[in-house]
Amino acid sequence: MGFYNGRVTFLRFQVSGPAPRLFDAEHLDRLADRAAGRQRLAAADGVETGWTAGDHVLDTDFLLDKNVINDTLHFELRVDVDKLPADLMRAYTAVELKALSKNNPSGTASARQKREAKEAARDRLEDEAKDGRYRKRKCFPVLWDRLSNEVLFGATSLTQVDRLCSLFEQTFQLKLEAVTAGRRAYLLSELHNRTRQVDDSAPSAFVPGGTADVAWIADESSRDFLGNEFLLWLWYYTDIESDTLKLADDSDATVMIARSLTLECPRGQTGHETISHEGPTRLAEARRAIQTGKLPRKCGLTLVRHDQQYELAIHAETLAVSSAKIPPPPEDVTDARAKLDERATQLRALVETLDLVYDVFCSRRFGKAWEEDLPGMQRWLKREERRAA
Incomplete structure (x- = not known):
């Protein structure tokens, strides 16, 4: 099953309404009612969607001991499309x-x-x-965590996201809202009474002549540009201050930007570039790019917290996670079911770690610390001072 083996990729969604008290046979019956292959009427685009139980593309046997693991409900979205050769x-x-x-x-x-x-x-x-000979079937894993009342979806395509949200609402009469960088900032602001600061925020000018608009943020009310500033701030902080962050729960997280880095001009003028390297932020071309005003849109991260190491790539605006490597279970965990339970715990720990690291940035971005951080980042980006450093 997708989230319970190998590397994982996911977008996060908040489920409307209260969290379930527990996952039971009613949830499985609802999934079975809209199982893949039962729909006789295709959508307007000729695509059929339905749920599968996760073992294979034709598996529609939803069972408590298989699909409910450690307070999570695991299943898959199957998309069927006729593709004429x-x-x-x-x-x-x-x-x-x-x-x-x-x-x-x-x-x-x-x-x-x-x-x-x-x-x-x-x-x-x-x-x-008509006999299905040209039908292509593809499954995308879905994990509904009862403790956080969030859904993790194993795809980042907007088309697949629309299909997930539509079918999920039809199945459970609940809506899904993507937890993007802006949405996450609002959720954190409600906890810390700083909603007004998030409302009033605008893209920061890190270099002279910096723009107040970000080309890839189409919605003016969106605060997803905070994701780009978050990754640039992480770069600055780990370069100038320390690679260790003190988190809100008094734990420490070691953060390293590694393996890949994608940068793009927020004005949409000088294009984008992707750098693959063990330490991409140390390369001269990466530094020249941010000095000209480009912002990070995606980067590889290595996170270490509570002696557990996670490797992943994170997308700035959506906070989507790609190819995350989850630590293996302890050697003394040998039972198959216990390994699945441990995997669910590790997934929660990864999401929690990312939230706590992002919370450090938001606390500074919407607090007095930004009065020091922003000028510090502007000086850091000046060519002569970087050469001196």
Whole structure:
């Protein structure tokens, strides 16, 4: 099952309404009612969606001992789409065209005959597709954590997110809201009574002539640009101050930017670049990019907390996690069920660690510390001072 083995990728969603008291047979029955393959009417785009139980693409046996693990409900979204093969489409078109134009005096097919041949080829393929021979099935893992009342979704595509949200609401009569950088900042601000500061925030000018707009943030009310500032602040703090952060629960987290770094111009003028290196922030080209005003949009992170190490890539605006490596269970945990329970605990620990690290940034970003951090980052980005450092 997706979240219980290998590396994990996920977007986070807050579930509307109160958290379930427990996951029981009612939840499994609701999943079974909308199991993949039961839908007889495809969506307007010809795509069918449904739930599977996680063992394979045809598994619709939802069971408590299989799908409920350590206060989490684990299942998968299956997306079925008929994809007509392009090479066969071309072959059928050629056959039809040859038959239609064989008596043409000119020896070439007319424009109308070409249209008719293409239509006939498509009709033939669509008729063949009725038996499912061209159907492509793909599953995306879903994990509903009762303790946080959040859903982790193992895909970052907006198209798949829309399908998840729609089917989840139809199944459970509950809505999902993406926990992006801006949304997470608001959730934290409610805990610390700083909602007004988040409302009034605007993109910071880190370099002279910095823009107040960020090209990839289309919604003016969104505060997702905070994710870009978060990654740049992490870079600054670990470069100038320390690679260890004191978290709100009095634990420590060691943070290292590693393996990959994607930077982009917020004005949409000078493009973007992706750097792959063991320590990408140490490279001259990465430093030159941020000195010209580019902002991080994605980076690899290594996090260590409570002697547990996590490796992952994080997307700035959505706070989506990609290819996260979860620590293995302790050697003394040998029972298969206990290993699954430990895996759920480690997933929660990863999410909690990311939230606590982001909370450190938000506490500074919306507190008096930003009056020192922002000028410090501006000086840090000046070419002459970086050369001196």
